[in-house]
Each structure stands twice: as structure tokens, then as C-alpha cells.
Ligand SMILES: [Fe+2]
């Protein structure tokens with residue numbers, strides 16, 4: 001990948017931009033969960049934590065206001081805020097096969113594609129636990145729910161499996177990493193059991 005354009009804003013400004021376009025609290029939490037996964041994996045792969053995190057934070061920027069045009073409005077929103085075309089391309093790759101034809105290529109894009117649905121699935125697993133906490137969630141419990149088609153039926157298991165393949169990582173390992181990533185952000189995500 002060519003030299004990346006510098007980010008036009010810091011994390012605080014990006015969070016404000018997200019809030020401006022995203023009034024729905026659950027969608028903010030989804031963005032924070034994907035951000036946490038992206039920051040975790042950037043560290044794991046020795047890549048740019050701030051850049052990866054911001055791609056995760058802003059990946060669904062148009063979804064709340066334009067659910068029927070998801071991924072179509074985001075490019076102009078990001079361009080208006082000074083983001084470069086590389087950043088926009090990476091954001092759009094999360095919708096590959098769903099709302100865009102931008103195939104995940106860079107490892108950052110593959111991670112985004114793989115963790116978008118998986119963070120939601122693991123969050124659903126946490127919320128049915130008595131502890132309401134990700135701190136004591138184990139891979140095997142997620143795997144069991146993964147096989148239970150009736151649980152969180154809206155989550156497309158095939159997309160998650162495809163994401164793991166694209167990362168060249170066994171599904172169990174990917175699940176383990178995402179659990180660890182969500183633990184790091186558990187209080188902000190409401191997944192630390194404090195509300196149980
Ligand atoms: Fe999306």
C-alpha cells in the first residue's frame with residue numbers, strides 16, 4: 001500500500017463526528033467495539049494503532065441516518081471532513097458483498113471485515129450471560145452459540161468465517177483475540193458486568 005495520507009483529525013474529533021451522525025446509542029457502542037478490535041489487532045500486527053482505530057470508529061458513519069443507502073453516503077461525509085481516498089476505501093471494504101464491491105485487501109481491511117460482525121456476535125453472547133460481563137466469557141461458550149442457528153440469527157456466520165479465512169486465522173483464535181479486545185474496552189461498551 002502506498003504511503004498513507006495523515007489523519008485529518010484526532011480521536012476526540014472523530015468521536016464527535018461519529019456522534020454528530022449517529023444518535024443511536026447502540027450504534028455508537030458498535031463503533032466503539034469495532035474500534036477496540038481494530039486497535040487491538042493493529043498492536044498485534046505492529047501497525048498504526050490510531051489509524052486502524054479510526055477506520056473502525058468511523059466505518060458505519062452513514063448507517064444511522066441512511067440505513068437504506070449504507071456505504072453510499074459515507075464517502076462524501078469523510079471527504080468533507082478531510083479524509084483521504086485510502087481511508088475511504090478501507091472503510092468501504094467492510095461492506096464487501098453486502099453494500100459495496102470493494103474487496104478487503106490490506107490486512108487492516110481484512111481485520112475490519114472479520115471483526116465487524118464478530119464484535120456484535122460476541123456482544124450478544126455477553127448480554128445473555130448472568131454476569132453480563134465479557135471478563136469471564138470463554139471461546140468455547142461463543143463457539144457453542146455460533147453453532148446454535150437460533151441464537152442471534154441476524155448475524156451471518158458465513159461472513160465471520162469468511163473473515164477468519166481472509167485473515168488466515170482459525171476461527172477459535174480470532175474469537176479469542178476479539179474477546180481480549182472487548183475486555184480492554186469493557187467499561188465503555190457496557191460489557192464489564194457493572195450493570196448486571
Ligand atoms: Fe456497515
Ligand SMILES: [Fe+2]
Pocket residue numbers: 030034059060116
Ligand atoms: Fe459495522
